[in-house]
Amino acid sequence: MHATGETVPPAAPFSDLPGPAAGQSTGVDKAAEGPSWHRELAAAIRDADRLIDLLELPEATREPARRAARLFPLMVPPSYLRRMHPGDVADPLLRQVLPLEEEFHEVAGFVEDAVGDAGSRRADGLLHKYHGRALLITTGACAVHCRYCFRRHYPYGEEPKRLEEWNPALKAIAGDRSIREVILSGGDPLMLTDVRLEALVERLAAIGHLRRLRIHSRLPIVLPSRVTARLLDLLTGTRMQPFMVVHANHARELVGDCADALRRLVRGGIPTLNQAVLLRGINETFEAQRDLCETLINLGVQPYYLHQLDRVRGAAHFEAPDAVGLEIIKELRRHLPGYAVPQFVREVAGAEHKTPI
Numbered sequence: 001m002h003a004t005g006e007t008v009p010p011a012a013p014f015s016d017l018p019g020p021a022a023g024q025s026t027g028v029d030k031a032a033e034g035p036s037w038h039r040e041l042a043a044a045i046r047d048a049d050r051l052i053d054l055l056e057l058p059e060a061t062r063e064p065a066r067r068a069a070r071l072f073p074l075m076v077p078p079s080y081l082r083r084m085h086p087g088d089v090a091d092p093l094l095r096q097v098l099p100l101e102e103e104f105h106e107v108a109g110f111v112e113d114a115v116g117d118a119g120s121r122r123a124d125g126l127l128h129k130y131h132g133r134a135l136l137i138t139t140g141a142c143a144v145h146c147r148y149c150f151r152r153h154y155p156y157g158e159e160p161k162r163l164e165e166w167n168p169a170l171k172a173i174a175g176d177r178s179i180r181e182v183i184l185s186g187g188d189p190l191m192l193t194d195v196r197l198e199a200l201v202e203r204l205a206a207i208g209h210l211r212r213l214r215i216h217s218r219l220p221i222v223l224p225s226r227v228t229a230r231l232l233d234l235l236t237g238t239r240m241q242p243f244m245v246v247h248a249n250h251a252r253e254l255v256g257d258c259a260d261a262l263r264r265l266v267r268g269g270i271p272t273l274n275q276a277v278l279l280r281g282i283n284e285t286f287e288a289q290r291d292l293c294e295t296l297i298n299l300g301v302q303p304y305y306l307h308q309l310d311r312v313r314g315a316a317h318f319e320a321p322d323a324v325g326l327e328i329i330k331e332l333r334r335h336l337p338g339y340a341v342p343q344f345v346r347e348v349a350g351a352e353h354k355t356p357i
């Protein structure tokens with residue numbers, strides 16, 4: 001294989017800060033220096049009391065939020081918080097991040113590894129489930145902790161942290177000419193510093209049969225300052241065709257600095273798609289999905305998937321019936337251009353692709 005890794009200082013760890021589940025990080029640990037997104041990330045709310053006080057939420061939310069935040073830590077960046085309506089416990093953005101008592105409910109069928117990730121590991125940090133595409137778990141860290149997250153129990157601590165620890169995964173990709181596309185996922189791959197991201201992307205670009213680089217990230221939505229000119233250069237600067245798949249669930253996320261960041265991606269020449277999750281109490285109505293899809297296309301972002309919730313332990317209260325999603329899609333077809341209607345899918349362990357419902 002290629003040896004570009006040798007030019008990278010081996011001391012750079014891929015993670016060493018607290019993040020979700022397993023204490024992960026990305027090198028963003030000197031908040032006072034560097035780009036503004038590092039400072040914004042450092043200013044994220046990680047404390048249930050602070051969230052409740054800042055948003056003036058009812059006292060009754062406090063104790064459950066403190067308790068459930070111990071199952072999966074709370075994390076909300078300031079930009080995302082600013083888009084919430086104070087005093088409204090039903091706010092669709094708040095609902096995605098507020099820890100609730102319901103997370104303790106044991107519901108049959110809701111398990112730790114809901115999507116069969118463990119069975120598709122090809123090397124440390126490498127998941128290969130589908131033909132032609134391989135997925136790298138680049139970090140366990142995220143800028144926001146979504147309470148419904150299907151990877152809330154993922155054993156991130158076992159994934160590579162230093163650049164040289166990627167060698168087995170890169171070797172596996174280099175050795176399989178059927179792989180044409182690498183998906184950088186996580187956690188959130190844009191939590192990596194530009195230096196680390198660039199080092200990884202360069203090593204991927206050196207694998208001749210890779211044609212496309214896809215980034216799955218929620219940072220353009222929750223930490224829009226991450227979409228810098230340097231990031232755009234980095235993603236468009238290789239011989240691989242870049243794609244960006246962002247993750248927004250509600251039209252109210254797509255305002256202000258977030259809308260600006262999406263425009264930067266689109267005008268920067270990066271095809272940008274959105275995947276959403278159908279979430280009870282957040283976006284399980286026709287109106288919510290219509291507004292989401294229409295706002296996306298107005299920004300030049302194409303709705304890609306509407307995912308049925310992965311049945312992960314602690315997230316049962318977010319599940320909406322398949323019939324609700326199907327009815328929404330039917331209505332979307334009647335109201336929106338064909339390209340604005342996402343595919344309603346679920347992840348079935350062992351299936352060869354996402355499964356249309």
Ligand SMILES: *Cc1c(COP(=O)(O)O)cnc(C)c1O
Pocket residue numbers: 120127128129130133134135183353354
């Ligand atoms: C979802 C997923 C993909 C991407 O699937 P697409 O249908 O191409 O978006 C690739 N690999 C894994 C492991 C996935 O979970």
Ligand code: SF4
Pocket residue numbers: 141142143144145146148149150151152186187188218247
């Ligand atoms: S849904 Fe995505 S952004 Fe949210 S916690 Fe999970 S991996 Fe992170």
